[in-house]
Amino acid sequence: MNKSKELSLFTFKQLKKTFFFAYDPLKTIWKENPYSIVLFLIMIFAIILRTYKLEFLPGGVSKNELEFIGRFKEVGDLKKIWLGKNFNNGLYIFANSLIYRAFGLKVYYFRAFSALVGIGTVYLTYLFTKEWFNKQSAYIAGLLLAFSSWHITISRNIDPVVLQPFFILLIFYFASHAFRSKKLSFVFLSGIFLGLSVYVSSAFLMLPLLLLVAAIYFYFKNKKFLNVYIKEISVVSNVFLLVALPFFYNLFERSYAFVSEYSFIGVRDSLYNFGDIIWSFFGKGVTNNFHNLGNTPLLDPFTGVIFLIGIAYALLNWGSRKNFFLLAWIFIMSTPAIFSANFFDKIYVILPAIYILTAVTLDYLLSEWFTTFPLNKKARMSMVLLVSFFFLLTFSFNFKKYFVAWAGSKEVKNLYSENTSLIK
Template identity: 25%
Template sequence: MRLNVAIEKSNIEQERTNPINDDHLNTPRAHPLQTKNKQPPISDRRITFVLIIIVVSALTFGALIIWREAWLQSSLGKPPLASLIAFGIAVLALLIGHRYCADTMINDFNPEDLLVPALSLSDITRKFLGQPWRGLALATALGLSIYMLWQLPGMSPEVSYAGVFLAWGLAITLCMLAFAPEQLRAQLTSPIQWTTNRWMILTLACITLLALGLRTWNIDTIPFTVSGDEAAQGLESLRVLTGELRNPFATGWFAVPTMSFFFNSLSLRIFGTDIVGLRLPWALVGTATLLVTFLLVKQLTDWRLGLITSVLLTTYHYHIHFSRLGSNTIADPLLMTLALFFLYRALACGKLIHWVFVGIVCGLTLYSYIGARLVLVVILIILSYQLIRDPRGLWARHRYGLLIALMGFLVIGAPMIQYALRFPELFNERVTEVGILQSGWLSREVEIRGQSVPEILLDQFLRSALAFNFYPDRKAWYDLQQPLLDPFFGALFILGLGYSTIRALGPNADQRLFPFVAWWWGGTILGGMLTESPPSSQRLFSLSLPVCFFIALGVWRLACMARFALPRIMPNLIPIIAVVIFSIVSVEMYFRDYTPRRIHGGPYAEIATELAPILNELTPTHTMYFFGAPKMYSDFSVFSYLAPGVNWVDITKPLVGPVTLDLIPNDRAAVFIFLPHRIAELQSVREAFPGGEIYEIVRPYDGKVIVTLYII
């Protein structure tokens, strides 16, 4: 045993000191403790076969009950207890099956040993003394950070922030250079082992192209509606282009950090201030998430499981939809995936640059959507988990790395941390609004419902935890009107979640499953249970990635058991079939079923999106008289973004009696726009201004008239 551990430490030390071999696309090396496969006894195969039958039967039974209750009858009260019991039986059978087939070929992803040699202070000192420019770079980075903190409080919104922004970017760059590997050039230019990895690389390239296509094809019309939130963020980005918004280290619309508006303004400048310019950068962010997902899952488990997870996420309608929106919500899973990847690279290899990246990614979360702050919580939970598992070892081996990560976090996050300390109400405004504790929602619900706090919290938890299985989305961000997974893949998700949770927290814990467990449970509680109106798809969106991982793991484990019980079957057949079915069902659901219904954004955003091109065409010659109050007004953000410069007149009060000619001053050409709830007033306008043209806009999906125009 000691010899094996010594061999492992030697291998890891060699990996740490030889950057040329530090290639994430290399085939995983065999674990030194891994035993050779032996022919299993017939009795074990029979037991495993029975367990497979139990797992499949229990999952099918539970899925059918969910399908009946949530899909056919839509009786969305308490989730059926029978389905939860069935899923529990399936998880238990899968855990028992793990004991019989842990050594089969399809399951040989033994985690890398985290016991890397400790990095001493003398090693770091020797590195900086031997290369004085490192110390100079680090000192300059810290000096620039102090300069920013000194300058920002005294700067007004009207002055240019270019100087402090450049100082911020330079500080980050110098911080990374100070801890860059000594053979960085060799590491960056080291060739990938094409011969042994060509199929994996080609497959990953195809997945990336597929993901890019699914997220950018007809991005200006899918989804058709530009939501009010998309348009509002687009307007903030336009303020950057016009010079009205100059401070990237503050919060703006709905307490969203302004840095994301600066990022989005780049695409508006390049591609134009239209729907494509608004949405395209976030589609690229969604595509990048798939690549990092592969690297993370490969780092934690196995490259095959990484490919499966990436394909599932590529074709998952939930991730496709949010990748096609002009909103920074899509950045949440990318930031979490990057942070976890660098954290486990740092724990496995002990390289200082990885710890710097951990801090930098964590610092970036302060500049993104509020949901990205979950990254900080999950990282702290994982470090606490590692500390509990190895109280002395974690601090002894990684204390300097942890301090360097903290330094990187402070360098990149210093401006927003200062802003949060100066204006805590603005920084936490959104949390205060939607948090059930901060907003007083919980105490109000106790009085309204007449239920106790534990009863309400349980209901909140069930609605959040079962958003992928039983309860439909309650917000117009997606408003799928059904759970986020179909009943059968939802059952596989529960299987993988239950298996991972028990394996990560139980005896002989598989520590490499814990980050996904912490991610899912942390997001469910903080982004669902403790917020108003769960399940809300925009707050649970980052969970789309661990959900795909749990589905992949459930399929993987079933394939392992099948390979053990039936050695002659192809080991990869089950995952391939599952991935193909999931992809076809998910993509078809989004593009053929969901998209034509134009649910996203709500009916008023749909009306505004339909009207925008007509308004832009008629604006030079016509005045728009809008009959939308009290449900809709002309200052709606979608109008402001898609049809700027329109001369609006809101007719807020219903027309009573004959309409006088002074409704239109100066006898100018006019367009009267009627929403369905005020269509009765059209007749009065026609009588006052005869000879006009009536134009009706009809929703293609159901043939309903959603808005009527009378043009004179």
């Protein structure tokens, strides 16, 4: 046998066996920890996409960011503790004031804080989805959010909205553990995080309503619900009110500042606003280069299509507790954005729900396909290749949207062209 024939017999399968499975420790790691490796890869994607060239991109500072940096300095220098009308962003401002105290007025460190929160949000999305649904949905949700150019953008900005998806996931994750384990430590943490959420955004004032609607729904599903969890509900409510008390005092003293964030319009115009928000996910929306590339859809095509299917499926199966909760999360928590002058400042509380519903829907579609073709290897492999191809396209689309199109946009460069010498 000549040399060329020997090479032709050295197939891809043999290459894989030679370079991967021939190494016993690597083979053992993969066999014993396949799920951990998948999660590790998802988090690597999340870290790279939120920290890659962070010192150069976005680059410069926007007017909004400059104003926030000024507030970080005021609080860090102990010149202004009570934040007036910006009290609902207080948690973000106080956190960054500590960064200022530690590292000075360095734009990079303020962006790094947002990136860290963004990375944490991807991980919390995985944890919460696994807790409520299954591992497959959790991996899909985590991966889609890790790829999301929409979430990448806010994870690299100096903007308090980055805390919204992080905090709502934190609350729901600990609340889930609290009500399943009935451990007092988890119950207290749930109440504390719920109370702190109002210092993230006034949009979280709708969260108690969401939890109330969910509790009523669960009560009608199971009449014993309130009797079983009355103690936990009471503790969470009292801790929430105690932690949120300074915010409500500030709200009472400066109600005009709170009202100025919203435009209380008629029912018809409110429905139009809600339509604009929904349409911004799939089509041309409101132009906002600080959070997105112009007026392009907030969701990539693959995520958008599956999410749309997911809404239809959840509406048809709203009798499911989990489907009902996801729908209630999306629609009730959208209310502040509907009445807000700039819906981008309030919409991020529903961002995790969008990706979770998308992931659950995709997992359901795949399960149905594999159940329909249990023995047809070609059909099963074709679906695996097709979904892998779409994930690859999704990664490419989001990467190019942010790191090529958004980064190269003249409008974006003008937006981040404020004089950095003012930071002192």
